[in-house]
Amino acid sequence: MIKQISITFIFLLILSSCSSTISTSKKEYILQHSKELKSDWTINSKEWVLKNDTLTGNGSLSPWGVLVSKKELPKNYEIDFKVNMTNASLFEIMLNLDKGKYIRTYLYQIDQNIVIGDGMYNKKDDSYGKRGGKTLFRKPMELQNNKWYAVKIKVLNNQLFFSVDNKTSLECSLEKSNLNQKGKLGFITNGEVKITGLTIKTF
Template sequence: MKIKSIAILAITLLIISCSTTISTTNKEYKITKASQFKSHCNLNEWFLEKDTLIGHGVPMHWGVMESKKRLPKNYEIVFKVNMTEGSLFEVMLNIDKEKYIRTYLYQIDQNIVIGDGIYFKNDNSYGKRGGKTLFRKPMELENNKWYSVKIKVLNNQLFFTVDDKTLECSLEKSSLNQKGKLGFITNGEVKITDLKIKHHSKLN
């Protein structure tokens, strides 16, 4: 029985390490150990403290984290976020060839936003990170408050929900990336807990 359990664990780890997408055998990825998370992501200005992912940035140098593997074609990302400092927290979706989808919370404008973004890894200059707004919805946002975030991509339709506010758009109609990696950006300090990435395999 013990040998069988070890064999199952070995196969599971092999599937995770060889897969080109962020997924596991049970189609759901969670933060567990710091060492495992580091093997999946380029953390840069981010680190894992117990079960909390923490990012640090400043207005002139955003704190960026990027996954090493691609997101599945259809996926769901859920987590809780607290912007303890700064005005911007952004989830980078489908990062590919310096382009990505912007889904973010922006305190200055008091909006949640979907946008068309660009990201040059080694360039913090104006116009090399961020991008234009496509859709927005007013929402009261403040520091030191926890928000529940749910992002779902199903058949090229994007749903971005923060608490009870939802934005929706078609990736194809908005000419947005339909594949790529995951990332996070902050211009202050952000804390993330209960992060789960679910792979909707039956829709692929």
């Protein structure tokens, strides 16, 4: 019996490590250590560092600071974290990045909105029109530098739910809005931003 349990555990461990998604149905993914940043994400060490459980990104108007996962998000998932735009006007969560297209979910200080949009990303080109994209949905929210915000993103049955501090939220259908239904996770900033408590759960 013990031998059978051990074999099952090893099989699940192998299955988890070989999974093509950043999270599996057997566990939740929590970014806590620098070795996970190196193994699970495509990074530029000048743009993103992980220290004391805090992920810090640095970008500019050109180039943006970009961080992209090496594995895809699950089909149904929930992402939770806290973010502080210490010196940035734009912080963007790239969802379902695939073949240069992704879902834009972001906090935008200039317009004082949270936004869902249809984005494009060309990792070799920082020029205008090669990154970012059109706005589909927006909602006003007061956004400040040096303030922590709790972000929750949920995709379930192709329905996207995006909320900040559990009080301002947007929702849309991926299918009806012609948005990607699979792909990787990424982050974009045009200044300094700090992220802590990044957790990805699978449904």
